[in-house]
Amino acid sequence: MKIYNFNAGPSVLPETVIKKSAQAVIDYHQHGLSLLEISHRSKDFLEILEKTTNLVKRLMNLNDGYAVLFLQGGATLQFTMVPYNLMKKEAAYLDTGIWANKAIQEARKFGKVRIIFSGIEKNYSYISKNYHIPDHVDYFHCTSNNTIVGTQMKNFPISSIPMICDMSSDIFSRKLDFCQFGLIYASAQKNISSAGMTIVIVRKEILGKIKKEIPSYLDYKIHIKNKSILNTPNIFSIYTSMLTLEWIEKKGGISILEKENQQKAKLLYEEIDRNNLFENKIHKEDRSNMNVTFFLKKKHLESKFNETWEKENIVGLDGHRSLGGYRASIYNALPLESVQFLISIMKEFEKKFS
Template structure:
């Protein structure tokens, strides 16, 4: 039976990236040694590191005064590395979900934190509007896509202070004006690779402004290094995860780049949300204007609540994988990242229609 992967992360990856990685594990760069065994100081690997950073710069039109880093520890490590490097007196945060809340907790270890707005009052089902960003903050932190709750900030914010964004689950899914941000970070395991590596895009001039001493590995300047060949290579990088990222970004470029991804992502999301809104058995959980293009969250309509388990079994029997909603929201969640094909969304929509026909 064909499987349709809607997992929230780790998630669906492009098949060409998977196939290329399998071959590299057998024999990397015609060395006769596999990717998992090579030295990260070989010329072949240094080339992969440069090519991967160059792909990021090309696909997102990253200005020359920014550096792209590949680090271990996932986005959760960046929750404390960001304030360690940037928070001198006060930071401002927008609280739009559990990951933003975790980032706030870590930032409080380094200084004052002002939560400018929160959507916790309605279980993070919307993005707060009309808030004021304090001009005396060292930076303003946002989480652009909320994987658990299915909400997303769709535009680049104009911030009077340095803008920092956790883009773990929507990076590369839409065009982005990087110049509006001081720092962008995220885990790779949604749109740009497997778990095991985090990306950091940082404008160099914002670093080195705090008075506190920083542990060597926490200081972003350590990973920038003095020469390009040293970038993200202070310690052994997560070679496997970066290689898959390299191949994934090559696939994104071959598909037409970020603009093409955005067009496809909008088409997939529109199709699935249209069925949720049409089908009397289901209802969306996120405010319509804030619905995520990456994570589509929905529940059974109140009249059919008792059929939730039945629908999960029904969908599973038809090849749907990973559509059970997070416990914080319940119901269902279909994650439709870049590599999720339209065919998968069509299959889920057909499944929903069939279930309505049988049970409605």
């Protein structure tokens, strides 16, 4: 049965990644052991770790000044680890969505947070380009893509202080100068891998400037020293990340994915704007290429539309519980065919109920 998976995370993965990881769970490299059984200090896993690290650096064009970590706790733990490692007195944050706001709440436990832009009063429907980053703060934090509301930063400011970015829902989806960031973190279950692992990419020179004692597991420097195996890491998720990154490289790299993602998003937004029954509430210049949110103009038709797409083996189209409506997450691994099929369903629904 063909399933069209628009889940926001855990989300669609490349078919080849699923098949290879499934085989590894049964028997890793015909060693007689499952991938789930191998030691995290074995030669097999250390090779996986090294290869995955090199793939991240190669795809993102990172120099030797950066360390790549594979941690646990999701982006949520990073909301705490970032200020614990980097905040002396004050940091600047963009409040562009619910997850960005959660990061702000955690940072306030460590010092002063200066919110240099907040979109909360307009339901996070846009991202300002006219904010100023104070040069005296310890770092600047932003969220590149806001999964719940469906906004995305299209450009990043030039910053004289370390720029920290939560890229959980759009990492590896578009070409950027990744060396402009002091630290990038991303939970894996959207564009990278299965759930349970978080990638942290940090410029090593920004660390070690906090005088307070940091608990070992929350200290980036200790994780770098221990090469991501301070404790037992999520071997399966790291392995699946390696397979996904190999898939990206084989396709031709991030620039190829960016073109595909732009095409998928353009088609879907054009249909939403054209269709008499649907609307998108995000400012056009800030619309996400990863998470397309939309609403029925006539709420009484929601049950009918839900019946329609569910019957056609579409999954994960419900909007976030805090927002309602619909959300089509069109991550890297989602094929163009899935977007085209959803559009055909929307067109047929319009013919029937407009």
